[in-house]
Amino acid sequence: MNHKTFEMHLEAALHRSTDIPADQTPGPDLINSRNQGHMDAVIWELKKEVVKKRSRKRIGFSDFLLLQIKMTGWKIWLLQGMMFLGFVFLITAILGPYIWLDHRYTTKLLCYFSILISMTALPFLHRSVHYKMQEVEAATRFSSMRLLLAKMLLLGIGDVFLLNMVLITAALRTSIYTGSLVLYLLFPFLLANGGALFLIGHLNAGHFLQGSLAFYTLLITLVTVVRYFSPAFFQQTLSSGWLAACAGMTVFCIWQLRYIIYRSSYSEMQLN
């Protein structure tokens, strides 16, 4: 950074601290009239600029994300794909190949699929703790939080791809109304993700994996129980009520994500 740029940054910092319009220069009487707390804020802002001046050039979040795609993104997508295929083979092995042509099971399978697609995130969310990388990662510029966001973005790309693949396949192979197909993919997926996000923000690292597995098991059990005791549940369409439910779950997911970023002690919980 050259001196002129540094001077501009210092002036900007001073204006930020004193709420003085950018086109005015603060006089000594104005500064003296502030209380000590305000003076401390001014001094801190100026000192921060001095430290920043010593900083070296660093990459932004988008470059960091591209690097994560190169280093870990392809592994995440590969594993998501393999887990998904594994589930397809398992279902075929247990229920036979004609299960995919039986329309009575389509909406139920979509529910299971969407929960399992959400579950593919678990190995990657727990990996840092499992391999004891979390402390090194936490102490870096991008830290645990932004690394988590990068992982979630990468996982989200994989999830969207898989969900769309399943939706297109189901739409082409069945005569079930597309709205219903969307409902039985989207709602369980949002429910599963909402629960997982809640657990990320509230469980420490030592309990996250067990807690998440218990949660997903509960969800799959719930779908199975509803399947047997209330089969009419799987004959719904994407009505305004269900749209509102999906919107509510989306809001819940966003709320949990904001909680993780701004209020949770996520980084510290990874150390326990």
Added chain:
Amino acid sequence: MELYVNNVSKQFKDKRAVDHVTLNITPGVWGLLGANGAGKTTLMRMIAGIMKPTSGRIEYDGIPIDRLKDEYRDIFGYLPQEFGFYPEFTVKNYLEYVSALKGLTAKESRRRISDLLEQLTLTNVCNKKIAKLSGGMKRRVGIAQALLNDPEVLILDEPTSGLDPAERVRFRNLLSEFARDHIVLISTHIVPDVEYIATRNAVMKDGRLISTGTTEELVKLVDGKVWSAMIPTKYLPEYEQKLRIVNLRNEGDDQVSIRYLSERPRTEDSVPAVPRLEDLYLWLFPQDTLEREG
């Protein structure tokens, strides 16, 4: 350049791990000594900014580190006590991964990795999987990642654990050279590792800072409390019960020379010994003496 730990405490559910610690850390090598459970790792995690204090604050050059955020992360390097690697990483992959996390540009990352591989004699193994390296080499890789961003402050938690004597000497020399214009904070209970290079030391016990000073100043605390004597080998078990023996050596002719800690001489032929930092450590943490004997 100055790190100021201002009356910092950390309360966990069942324990106060750090209890009102105040410390002014200036350039040079600082040894942070204490037994297991003294609070060293918790304090280091707070200084590294990965754990928030329950009360108090930590300032770098007068600015609270939670206000500095990314700028603080840019100027420090951290080696935790326990660290691992993703199994698919080679040495180079790992350093590239951490470089990305530290926000280094591609050019700077390549330059720093190349320099550090050479400095830490890891060039020959740079394409080898980390899981297949010896303990000492893994530790060197850990040190390399801490130095990637050319930090002004280096925080190392038990860095020499698992290193052989030659590697420990090499490591000490590396740190001494680095610490000329930098702050280096090493936590350890291998006292000789800091005795020769630390400009100042801080001693922690039960979460509190009980003493700070140069090695010479701290060693004076046990002046007159360290003794050496020769005893017949057959009486050794009896003396081991009565005395805090910190070192013993078989001298032959059924005689053993012992070095022990006591307020006053406990055998007729005891002579005062020149105290060392390790004696102070064992005087303050007698539990460690029992563990060593065990």
